[in-house]
Amino acid sequence: MAPVREKRIPGKGYREMVRALIVVAAGLLAGCAIPADAPNVPDLAASVPAAPAGLRASPDRPPSPEVAQETTPLPPSPTRILDQDAALRLRGNGGITLQWIGWEDRGPVDIRQNGGVMILRGMQNAQGGPGKLLVEGRVTEIGPDYFILDGLVSIVDTPDEGRLCRQRRTNWRFAVTQNRKYWRLREFEWCDLLTDYIDIYF
The missing domain is CATH 2.40.128 (Lipocalin)
Known part of the structure; x- marks a missing residue:
């Protein structure tokens, strides 16, 4: 006789997260603000790792030489x-x-x-x-x-x-x-x- 697999019932935390996402999606579609009593939505952006320091944009970094050369007109050729x-x-x-x-x-x-x-x-x-x-x-x-x-x-x-x-x-x-x-x-x-x-x- 084959063993009977036990059905897993989603826990309470999982159901609350699904409910929260449904409320947020409905609010965005309706163009309304998210209700104040909506359950807490997990911060998904916080889970994205930050870019390495060498790849971050720097407002003080000068343009690369390739970009600067494109805007410099060439001198006229000699006669x-x-x-x-x-x-x-x-x-x-x-x-x-x-x-x-x-x-x-x-x-x-x-x-x-x-x-x-x-x-x-x-x-x-x-x-x-x-x-x-x-x-x-x-x-x-x-x-x-x-x-x-x-x-x-x-x-x-x-x-x-x-x-x-x-x-x-x-x-x-x-x-x-x-x-x-x-x-x-x-x-x-x-x-x-x-x-x-x-x-x-x-």
Whole structure:
């Protein structure tokens, strides 16, 4: 004859804990406060072991080097000079013109070195009128008959008042063609379909 297993009846403490959890759950579902006469609920969070001291967050700890490096901008690359004679001609340039303002009165072009980076700024203002030309930025590369500019080209109030053309790019290309004595911007209709001739002389 097989032995009869004895049924175990939950003790009083177990029944009280179940009852307490039911009361708390019902209160949360109903959006109500826990009744004052509810049985004591065991503190479950107290039984979770604390994290090791080395893993705890510290408000005074500085950010890791990896995080700090992500917010630091990289310095610009030096100008690539593929032709030293061309670089000398650009440094000793003879000014800048936009045909709407005129070819006779050239504006100045300033070239300065910032470390290994060549910075260009040229401008021409109309005599007795509002027209203005501005070309400025970083020269990223100089070849035998061209240079590349990363920066701004701006034409204002010429040939007509109210015209405004301003654009920043990383690849403005100025080039010498047909043995002429100037670099000409090779984007002629970059703004509003008017043909602009921007020339830097040497």
